[in-house]
Amino acid sequence: MAEHDLKALFRRYRIGKGGGFRLAGHDPGGKGGVDFGKAAGEAMLALGVERLSELQQLLYADGRWSVLAVFQAMDGGGKDGTIRQVMSGVNPQGVSVHAFKQPGPVELGHDFLWRIHQALPLRGQIGIFNRSHYEEVLVTRLHPELIDGQKIPGALRGDQFWKHRYQDIRAFERYLGRQGTVVLKFFLHISKEEQRQRLLARLDDPSKNWKFSPGDLKERALWDGYQDAYEEAIRQTARPKAPWFVVPADHKWFAHLVVVQAMIETLEGLSLRPPTPATRKELEQSRHALQQDT
Structure with a gap:
């Protein structure tokens, strides 16, 4: 597949305007009609990582x-593996990775x-969020008791509460963009059956048992609610300068390709350039000094 065809293929998963977005229109098992398989895809991924x-x-x-x-997904959606694969060739000094768990007492005080x-x-870094501020309009919508722990005054928890949260997130991401931080948001979209298979794999493989928690089944029982919450979050916060990518994730290799291509296109669009080098005369003087330093 030609390079321009590949770019066009992956752009279809970019959601830059959330109005009217429907998650039902995105097949988690799709591959965009590509005419290559896993082996070719992994070879392309290696070139993309380079x-x-x-x-x-x-x-x-x-x-x-x-x-x-930002990486968001249902349990088993492949966030860890995608981050590991896509960033495998990047200099660790240029990347920061943060995995957000439930907030503790200090965090809840803010x-x-x-x-x-x-x-x-x-500046100059790629930041990776494994879960993120979007937990505040996803998990908290299915578990409103978590909002109780945030000790927000009752007068601020009326009918407009969620609307205001979406507004705050949009404003936050707009602010980041104005400061030179480009925001990309990836929803690794898996099917309910694929999640079942991946959870079973964690139970069947002793080396993966640690990944499984009984709480995974409780969250799985809320599947439909989470799908609605993701749909609404994407609809409310997808903007041209802070897009969502709804990534078909039933095929891990294809999900990795979509993510790496999105990041490549984003960086290529920034017109990056190294600092202006010293003049040719200064470079030659430095070369001469080093050659004489024996």
Whole structure:
């Protein structure tokens, strides 16, 4: 498949305008009609990782921009594996990875975006969020008792509460964009049957038992509610400069390709350049000094 065809293929998963978005229109088992299989896809991924590594070095040298890649998924959706595969060739000095668990007492004493702001990438870095501020309009919608723990005044928890949360997230991401942080959001979209198979695999393989928690089944029972919550979150917060990518994730290799291609296109679109080098005369003087330093 030609390079331009590949780019066109993966752009179909980009949601830049959330109005009217429907998750039902996105097949978690789809592969966009590609005419290659897993082996060819993995070879293409290796080339993509190599290109991403080159761009990450240029991002670091340029030093003006940063990229924040947010990963969200149902349990078993493949966040860890996708992050590991896509970032496998990138210099660790140029990447920061944060996995967000349930907030602790200190975090609950602040606003819900406080801990997110602490973890943002430096200029020149790619920041990876394994779960993120979107838990505050996903998990909390299915578990409203978690909002109780945030001790928000009752007067602020009326009918407009969720509307205001979406507004705050949009404003936060718009603010980041205006400061030079490009926000990309990936929803690794798996089917309910694929999740069942992956959870079973965790039970069947002793080396993966640690990944399984009885709580996974409780969350799975809320599947439909989570699908609605994801749909609404994407609808409310997908914007041209903070897009969502609804990534078909039943085939892990294809999900990895979509993510790496999205990151490559984003970095290529930043017109990155290293700092202006010294003049030719200064370079030659430095070369001469080093040659004489024996």
